[in-house]
Amino acid sequence: MLIHPECGSDRGRFGLRGTRIDVLSQVLSAVRFEAAFYFKVNASAPWVTTNPSMDEIGSIVMPHVQHVIPFHVMIDGDAWAWSAAGDTEPQTLRSGEIMILPQGAEHFIASDQKPNMIPKVDVEPYRDAAKRVTPYNHVQIGGDGTPATFVCGYFGCDARPFNPLLSALPGMMIVRPTDSTWALMQNLIVSALDEDERPEAGSQTVLAKLSELMFVQTLRHYIETLSEDSVGWISGLRDERVGAVLRLIHTRPAEPWTLDKLAKEAGMSRSALADRFAAYTGEPPSRYLTRWRMQLASSLLSNSSVSIAEAAETVGYSSEAAFKRAFKKHVGETPGRARRASPPAIGQA
Template sequence: MDVLSDVLRNVRLTGAVYFDVNAREPWVAETPATSRICAQVMPAFEHAISFHIMLDGICWAQLADESEPPVKLSSGDAVIFIGGEGHFMGSVPGKRAEPNMDLYVRPSDRPLPFLLNGLGGEGKAARFVCGYLGCDARPFNPILEALPRMLRVPANQNEATTALIRMALAENEKPRAGGETILSKLSELMFLQAIRAHIDTLPAESIGWLSGLRDRHVGRALTLMHGRPGQDWTLDALAKEVGLSRSAFAERFTELMGVPPMSYLGNWRLQVAARLLEAPSMSIAQAAAQVGYESEAAFNRAFKKQVGLPPGAWRRSRANGGRLPA
């Protein structure tokens, strides 16, 4: 079981490239927090991650709250805002603008991306694409807390994907069937590559979900939990499988992951069950049993505690538009 792939699949990660922007210095563009526009740009999802990929030229990107210094992006670099925070980009660091809220709508009469020309003045040219990655935040998405708020992806970690995006964008003048889907899948690939590269840069002493993936004992436990979420796992059984004593395993897992092993397993079971419930033929009792609950009532209580509403109401909400109430 590939744990990272399993998580991305179960949280329904789905990409969309929205804007193909041609700008000239001096230019600045500000993007609102995705909490304000998620219902318009990624209507089937509770959360949206923002990303930008520089194709030509340079720019500076910064969080709107200015809590971190700006980062410089050159041709081939990308930047990802995991929490969907508001941010701004421009040819000069620190310059701000008001976001144009009219741009953030998913078109029904034409494919993405929108082509935006004429941003800025008459100086050096820059080109970049902007988009979103929709995903579930509930019941449980460990990726959203595992990555930094603003993640810069250097060009040398993204060369193949950027080249393919350039090729796909070249079809804009003569669009072909499937172009929007190609760009969608390429943005998902870019995100996966960014996570893998980030894992490789983590210090040996780092903690968190991504560090747990690469730890020999914790990573093995995660593989078992994700591979067989419905099994009647106990702390003793997991410790035996990974080759540690009960106490040593519990301590190591909790230290790295921030939660005890059985708490993590419970959270992940709810996420798997949420995906199972998307099938109309799947009853709540069947979903509960498949993820290891002996009682439908116990499953209902755990689901409501984590999500804020019982599984039946969650299913109806998803069927009626996809987004959960806040």
């Protein structure tokens, strides 16, 4: 999917803009979103890179997360990019642009639209990179033709038990900064490069936070450019009534919400809300609420200082036994087992 920021420039006038950002922030926090940079590539034409699917290297580049999303930032020069999934034609990737592959598919970046040869997948460079502690791993490829420079990195997040964002995103996204609103994105890229050229204490943390900000900016522009008749979870954020209900669920998950209460808040009948909500999210409000509570609980349980009873109360269960039953039903394992299998919460020793 190609994203032009100037398209759909009136998006902020529809729905509740604050709702979209608030809910997005809640989701990114609850699914424990984080990021890491790995490679800075200096290439000279002709060149081509085969980037393995995250099924192959996700556990290498970010071993403690459930789902890995690769991204590329074109610093200088032009390239062609396409996914092995075959869902898009090769697209141009120009200086300053960002490509993200939310589903983690194998993909290619090359100096030519139709390179003579596609190299086979090689996971060893990723194993080597994972062992190093420097912010960037430098790579030089290609011949002696036109130069290009790009950065490759990875986002990580929870995919289970419930991440509504992942399934709502396309297989490949390219963000094209074409107006003044992208000044922040440009500044983020420059700041990231500064960390490479003048590494100081905490450089890896700075780079991770910068890449997280780039991802959020990309999502914002993706939301703004969706067509009026689009459906799905992200489009639901833009719908005035469905967006309002999503905000209530995400910002006040412990409330004893019923379909009646949510419908009253949205100014709709029960049946109208149920139909409209399901049309956007694919499920009724009650099931969505329960699954979101289980995601929050899973995140809480990754912190060893939070008891199962405390997690249950935080997400709206007065009965620990009822919480355990709901958790087992929707997550597939008991809260205790999920806690033992969960990686430590970010920032937790």
